[in-house]
Ligand SMILES: C[S@@+](CC[C@H](N)C(=O)[O-])C[C@H]1O[C@@H](n2cnc3c(N)ncnc32)[C@H](O)[C@@H]1O
Ligand code: SF4
């Protein structure tokens with residue numbers, strides 16, 4: 446991490462402690478279109494329930510948000526979907542959005558992808574890849590043949606930044622945490638894995654409390670064994686607690702959704718979902734907000750992966 450970058454994060458933290466609560470991370474949902482229909486994802490049913498809704502941002506809308514959040518203090522930008530790599534506007538694509546975010550001055554720019562569209566953009570600092578199990582389980586969650594496509598994309602990837610796997614724990618893949626961690630450990634392209642629990646809807650895939658605790662115990666064991674698990678130790682402890690409505694440090698994470706609405710925390714802000722929040726990031730943000738030194742040290746390598 447460059448000295449200027451470190452100083453920038455430190456300045457943001459000091460200002461937040463002095464009462465200037467501005468976002469550090471801006472996440473932009475650029476478009477809801479997707480080639481897959483994963484079991485745990487409610488985007489398609491939301492689109493079907495709201496025919497005619499605005500489901501994609503324009504290039505200008507994205508850039509305007511990047512600029513205004515940067516001016517407020519944000520230094521990390523993430524693009525979300527739908528499937529991010531499918532986004533286009535008037536000849537521009539995700540690569541152009543990444544370039545613009547870097548030009549504006551964001552230290553760390555990343556995006557999440559299902560890795561199956563044959564399009565991958567290598568001008569970001571970080572790529573987060575969805576991986577919800579070993580082959581048969583990932584295919585059960587995301588569709589037949591998806592795992593093989595992900596692996597093929599990773600094998601052909603020429604990228605100097607970091608690639609992380611993101612697993613959403615849900616009924617159907619809870620017994621496969623170790624196997625998924627093995628896939629990540631054995632793949633030279635993957636730097637590590639982040640575990641999240643499903644944030645409903647859909648409610649029928651929500652693990653029971655016992656299942657949740659057993660899954661966290663398994664992840665802690667794997668981390669102790671040296672598997673490349675990016676959830677901090679303290680963050681894992683907090684994943685056991687489901688109701689984050691009152692603790693979500695919403696000021697820290699700003700969202701712009703494809704319909705143009707702005708949210709804080711995550712797209713589920715102010716909904717029943719917060720009572721079953723499964724996102725690891727919100728635990729890590731909470732700990733960073735509290736200035737927890739061990740979490741900051743564990744998370745710095747993640748933030749520090751930006752290309753010089
Ligand atoms: C909405 S997707 C968009 C990016 C891309 N299409 C992908 O799947 O990676 C971003 C991440 O959210 C996760 N996700 C989807 N539905 C979720 C849910 N109900 N709870 C928690 N995470 C979810 C996906 O598995 C994925 O890792
Ligand atoms: S690939 Fe991403 S956006 Fe598409 S259905 Fe799966 S989780 Fe949802």
Ligand code: SF4
Nearest residue numbers: 689693710711719722
């Ligand atoms: S669901 Fe979203 S807004 Fe609600 S507590 Fe979790 S991260 Fe915060």
